[in-house]
Amino acid sequence: MNFADPERSRLMYDARREREKERKKERGARQAVCNDKGALMDSSGRGSIDATTEALATLSEYLERSLDAGASLILVRSRSEKSDVYLGDASEAQTDWRRCGVIQNAMVGKILEATNSGFNELTIGNQTYRFNRSFTQVADHGAVVFSPS
Incomplete structure (x- = not known):
């Protein structure tokens, strides 16, 4: 990259800003179908909610x-x-855990795709969640x- 060429630098800067705007718009569209409690809403009138949005709403709940x-x-x-x-507590015996539901494995897959191993900061609706994702046997x-962070 040649920083001496101001025209090229400006064009690259403009392109990067456009990509950032598109990403924000996409995130906003995904968040628009979840309210602050994680409940699904269909504000678009499409009648169906994409699988990733549904998975994130479930994760939020x-x-x-x-x-x-x-x-x-x-x-x-x-x-x-x-x-x-x-x-x-994952370090305690499973008998000490409280069972609170069941999720389809396809949805679990979407949750794993939307999150990363390690620290995550994820905004769903108007709520930001900070947690660590890890694995155990x-x-x-x-x-x-x-685990909440």
Whole structure:
């Protein structure tokens, strides 16, 4: 890159700003279908909500429960089509965890695609969630752990 050419530098700067605007617009569109409680809304009138938005809304609901309980959210993957959802401390025995639901594995996959291993800061609706995502083993199943940060 030649920084001595002011015209080229300006064009590159403008292109980068346009990409940033597009990303913000996409994030805003995804957030527009979730309210601050994570409940799904269909404000667009399309009648269907894309799978990633639905997965993030579901994650939001369970993260709220996790925060209320002061515990980690633990998704225990199974070989069937569903994963069990628990609240608890992943370092304690599974018998000490509280089971609070079931999520389809396809949705768990979308949640994993939308988050990263390690620290995450994710805004869903008007709420920002900060958590660490890690993995553990439960019996002969893998588990994903979301711990509040």
